[in-house]
Structures are given as C-alpha cells and as structure tokens.
Amino acid sequence: MGGKKRPELIVALDVDRERVDKVLERLGEGQVWYKVGYRLFLQAGPEVVHYLKSRGKKVFLDLKFHDIPNTMYHAVLSSVRLGADMVNVHISAGEESLRAVRRALDEARPRPICVGVTRLTSQESDVSQVVAMAEVARSVGLDGVVCSVWEVEAVKGACGSDFITVCPGIRLAGDETGDQRRVATPQDAQRAGADYIVMGRSVLGRIF
Numbered sequence: 001m002g003g004k005k006r007p008e009l010i011v012a013l014d015v016d017r018e019r020v021d022k023v024l025e026r027l028g029e030g031q032v033w034y035k036v037g038y039r040l041f042l043q044a045g046p047e048v049v050h051y052l053k054s055r056g057k058k059v060f061l062d063l064k065f066h067d068i069p070n071t072m073y074h075a076v077l078s079s080v081r082l083g084a085d086m087v088n089v090h091i092s093a094g095e096e097s098l099r100a101v102r103r104a105l106d107e108a109r110p111r112p113i114c115v116g117v118t119r120l121t122s123q124e125s126d127v128s129q130v131v132a133m134a135e136v137a138r139s140v141g142l143d144g145v146v147c148s149v150w151e152v153e154a155v156k157g158a159c160g161s162d163f164i165t166v167c168p169g170i171r172l173a174g175d176e177t178g179d180q181r182r183v184a185t186p187q188d189a190q191r192a193g194a195d196y197i198v199m200g201r202s203v204l205g206r207i208f
Contacts, residue, residue, distance in 0.1 A: 169184065
C-alpha cells in the first residue's frame with residue numbers, strides 16, 4: 001500500500017429508519033462514521049442525526065447544499081446545530097455562495113468538516129475539471145472535496161496533502177457497480193491516499 005494510512009470508513013445509511021438499528025448492531029461499536037443522505041433524512045428527519053449522536057457516532061450529513069449565499073450560510077449553521085460532524089456543498093454553487101459557507105464555518109461551534117462536491121460518481125471522469133473545482137474549494141477555505149479515488153492524487157498534488165478527499169463509489173472486489181461509474185476498492189483508495197471512503201451497497205448488501 002506504499003505506507004499510506006488506511007482511509008476512515010463512512011458507512012452510507014441508505015436505508016429506511018427501521019433498519020438503522022440493525023446496521024449499528026451488526027457493525028458494532030468500532031464503526032464510528034455514518035452518512036445520512038436524502039433517503040433517510042427525508043424519511044426520518046433530524047431525529048436520526050440526534051439518535052446517531054446519542055450512540056456516539058459521527059455523522060456525515062450528505063445533503064449537497066446548492067443555493068444562494070444566504071441560504072447556504074444558514075444551511076451549514078443548521079447542520080451544526082443538528083450535530084453534523086461533516087457536511088457537503090456543491091462547488092458549482094459559485095464562489096460567493098462558498099464564501100458564505102466559509103463564514104458559517106468560522107462561526108460554527110463545533111466546526112464541522114466541510115467538503116465540496118466536484119463530479120458525481122455516476123458521471124464519467126474529468127480529472128482536469130475535478131482539480132479545477134478542488135482549487136476553487138481550497139481558495140475559499142473549504143476543507144476538501146468529494147471526488148472519486150481516481151482523482152485523489154491529482155487533487156492532492158494541486159491542493160496539498162492536507163486537503164481532505166472523501167471518496168464515494170467504493171465497492172468490494174466483485175460487487176456490482178450499479179449506477180456509479182467511477183468506482184474503486186478500499187485497497188485502491190488506500191493506495192491513492194484517500195482520507196475517507198464511503199461504502200453503502202457493499203456493506204448493506206451483507207446485512208440485509
């Protein structure tokens with residue numbers, strides 16, 4: 001693995017609320033990070049974030065904010081009040097909106113990790129575009145980006161090794177890729193130097 005640190009695992013809770021406890025039970029106390037996206041959040045609401053926090057878990061609130069500056073500013077602050085440890089925003093919302101996000105981060109207590117969405121993993125790779133978007137995120141003070149494993153080295157080369165990369169589209173070898181195109185294994189992610197990996201179907205498919 002080239003001596004690179006193993007990335008932290010974020011398990012995507014792409015399930016209905018009644019299945020959350022089964023996931024936590026099966027994965028045990030050792031699994032700390034969980035992602036709450038649209039499916040679970042819209043069904044269960046803020047309660048599920050409070051519940052995960054009460055169980056000692058860290059929450060990546062994956063709502064991909066993309067709006068006018070004032071709305072994104074308040075969305076980030078509201079996420080912190082919910083207890084989110086990590087949030088994401090669309091870099092394509094523009095620099096003015098991203099600067100509003102940075103203001104919210106500066107005010108937030110505790111401050112969450114904030115990463116910018118580059119290209120969704122259902123889209124074809126465009127490394128130059130991802131790097132350009134990462135440079136925008138870095139310039140306005142975001143902590144990192146969401147990108148595929150295959151763009152990690154280029155992003156870190158342009159933005160620095162401390163710039164966080166969160167990589168979805170992670171599958172165990174042999175698992176189906178579904179609607180995601182830029183997929184990789186956990187071993188690929190470690191070799192590339194990813195900081196966090198997001199796994200859903202490869203984990204949940206072995207529970208349900």
